[in-house]
Amino acid sequence: MRSLKILLIEDDTIEVMKFNRVVDSLSLRHEVQISQNAEEALKYLNENDTLPDLILLDLNMPKINGLEFLKLLKNDARLRYMPTVILTTSNNQRDLKQCYKLGIGGYLLKPLKYEDYISKIEKLLAYWSINELIKV
Template identity: 55%
Template sequence: MDKKIKILLIEDDKIEILKFNRAISSILQKHIITQANNGKEALSLLEKGLPNIILLDLNMPDTNGIEFLTILKSDDKLKHIPTIVLTTSDNDKDISECYRLGIAGYVLKPLKYQDYEKKISTILAYWSLNEFKK
């Protein structure tokens, strides 16, 4: 049975946030979404409560995705949170570094909305089937 999952979306681009919200609008009742505009804001939100998964963009101001991952994965209270990078960067160095830091997945944002919606639905369907430790 699919579970309601708590998702922290870390994304600074307003259009990408709108696109994400549109893509999940039909399944929104199944999930709780919290949004942060950058890694610094996300770390502050994590002090108030932990999500089941994090969807992370890499290219952000203040604390970017790689900097956020470095902090997250070095913190014993936070490093267990599955983090999926959701980005436009197909740079091999970024991909390697993210996996080295311990991400659960690296997903490129497609240009076509239908492809984007399908990827987001697949990610959330997969993670809603997983068992999470509190």
């Protein structure tokens, strides 16, 4: 398995700490970049020559929400093929359908139990670390 460059777009500090704790506890060598909101993420993506291999996106964020961010991402010729996985608490079917319509790579609900969260994140990162990725 190769190590991934991951952009986590998450405004909740506790969720960021939880994600980082899982990556560390599993001894994964992934490089995680944190953006606390969509504006910060867009700035990061536009200012860096090296793009992440995977974006993990929360839907419920202030200003530009996850769906709006996805629309901006998919309308950008340089960024549109970046695998983006939704990592959210929203099980709203309308959100789910809209995300898939916009071309996401997956939609994961954040489980309440920490053990379940570890299991989901481990499987998610294992899958994307063996998946063929487009290099832009």
